[in-house]
Amino acid sequence: MYDEPGARGRLGETGGVSPDLPSPADSAAPEAIDPPEADSRTVPLDFEQALDEFLGKWALVESLVDRLLEEADGQIDAFQRALRGDAWETLRRDAHRMRGGAANLVAAPLASAAHAIEAGAAARDRTGVERGVSRFRQELDRLRRFVADRRSPQAQRDSALPRRRGCES
């Protein structure tokens, strides 16, 4: 009468691998989010894509961007404290979380910098983490300026805020 817990998703017993498994080529890659290397040409945050991905919920995107900026600001000190205390796992996990948040808001350069910290922490590479934190700070400054410019009255006159097609009601 009772199904064994977890039986539905088990491998091996059903004789096959779920079709949802990534291909071997995908599996060879360490992780999924692999934002482009940040440089001055990469837009700090793709508002239009973010708006698309949040189904046109502009107020939500704005509030999340504000929260990301605030949290990332405080996170720099936390990164440095963790590095001083050799708290590698805390460092890795915090960087991982920042990376996920930035990537989901389509802030690729900040996500990339967080990824560098995460990778450095996983390898216990102090120099790598320091470089990553420095890049994270630069990208955060660039993102903050970008968002402020985007919200300036002139910018709002020049281009109306993007609105997602359909699905908005």
Added chain:
Amino acid sequence: MRILIVDDDYVTRAKLKAILSERGDCDAAPNGDVALSMVDEALNESVPYDLITMDVDMPGMTGEDVVRAIRDREWNWAKRMGRPTREANVLMVTVRNDAQTVIASFRRGCEGYLTKPVTPEKLNVALAKLGFEPKPCEV
């Protein structure tokens, strides 16, 4: 439909909620302990979750361990109530796509796997594989 979103990152929680709220009532938990309390509560109310999205890398319990604990709870609940087991569809939503994590997730009882960053289109495809109908406006 009842949906539980489990992720330690608030942006991911907000994004999943923005997308999934068109499909049903969404609750959210920032870690495994809170998620398990919510699953317990839902089972005790006899209104279990239909869909659970689960991050892997979280403080405390990992997502794979949370899934296993959910399956144990569902099984114990069914035994206690004398009913057939009703398992929520669990979709892992994570940046990890290494084979070890994917296999561990399925072994512990998830049904689907989606890599971040989340987009409505990717989520729609993953949910369709689990048997949920696509949202008309996203087709």
